Amino acid sequence: MSVEKEKKADIVTVANAAHVSPATVSRFFNRPELVKLATRKKIDSAVKRLGYIRNRAAQTIHGIRSGTIGLLVPTINNTIFAEVIQAFSDEVGEKGFTILLGTHNYDDKREYNILRKFLEHRVDGVALVGLYHSEEVYRLIENQKTPAVSLWNFEPTSRITCLGTNNYNVGRTIAQHVLAGGHRNIATLFPPLVGNDRATARADGIFETLKPAGVVPNNRDRLETLYSVSSAKAVVANYLNSGARPDAIICGNDVLALGAIYAAQSCGLKVPNDIAVTGIGDFKGSKDVEPGITTVRIPANTIGKLAGNALVTFIMSPEIQLENQNCVSELIVRASCW
Secondary structure (H helix, E strand, O other): OOOOOOOOOOHHHHHHHHOOOHHHHHHHHHHOOHOOOHHHHHHHHHHHOOOOOOOOOHHHHOOOOEEEEEEEEEEOEEEEEEEEHHHHHHHHHHHHHHHHHEEEEOHHHHHHHHHHHHHOOOEEEEEEEEOOOOHHHHHHHOOOOOOOOEEEOOOOOOOOOEEEEEEOHHHHHHHHHHHHHOOOOEEEEEEEOOOOOHHHHHHHHHHHHHHHHHOOOOOHHHEEOOOOHHHHHHHHHHOOOOOOOOEEEEEEEEHHHHHHHHHHHHOOOOOOOOEEOOOOOOOOOOOOOOOEEEEOOOHHHHHHHHHHHHHHHHHOOOOOOOOOEEOOOEEEOOOOOO
């Protein structure tokens, strides 16, 4: 015997179950402060009992916000990105928004395709990481008049509102510290720079600070690795086992610095007595390794909160002109490079 499949609950079903009008149910979702507490409780009970889900797409056709924000990040493997994602999500969540998260792995075409999907799902706004995006991405945002912010990098001439740190200055800060320690035979360790504006800006700041001091690392001393402790350890160990003996290794982030420290120790070298190592970011745990990592702190939590607040403000009040915000970084000196 066949059983007719039950219809999916709609707003009328909820209204009948709660003994109110469909208009009251709609008001419950869109302007709950206008609905009496006792009535809200009845509607909420009916919604949960029936498993009702609003059709956000249909709402947005009629000019009602979807309550969602698209956040596009390069990767979630980076621990500091996880921190900024959480701070951003918490901030917009407090204001009634939910995030849709997409990762593009530094692929411009993939970033564009995900952004299109976000906009097809009628997100109320989007947040991008970094400042280097394809012209197609910028054009899509501008043509659709989508509220948008960029987080992580600061650049006064940014095409969209940005909230972040000046990564060029971050690179200068760590290079100045290494030079001040008397180091002149210096190697660098970075992830691939193509498509990564954060790493590129840091590298530019480092090399342009080292050059006036007469320090110009050659190709052999400019190491490149994938973003992982194990990969960084393998690359640096191979470099040191080839006979290289730099005074210091400046790393593009703390994850790579941790791999470099492990590599030096596996080669019988003491950090910082035989070789100094620095990072960038001040990830959770950077102070707890032995030795603690000298680094430049990127205020990920602050950046995430500011970006979330700015984007929601833009969504709610499009006429407001948002300003770029520079979140100041801080040199943190620990035992890996005094």
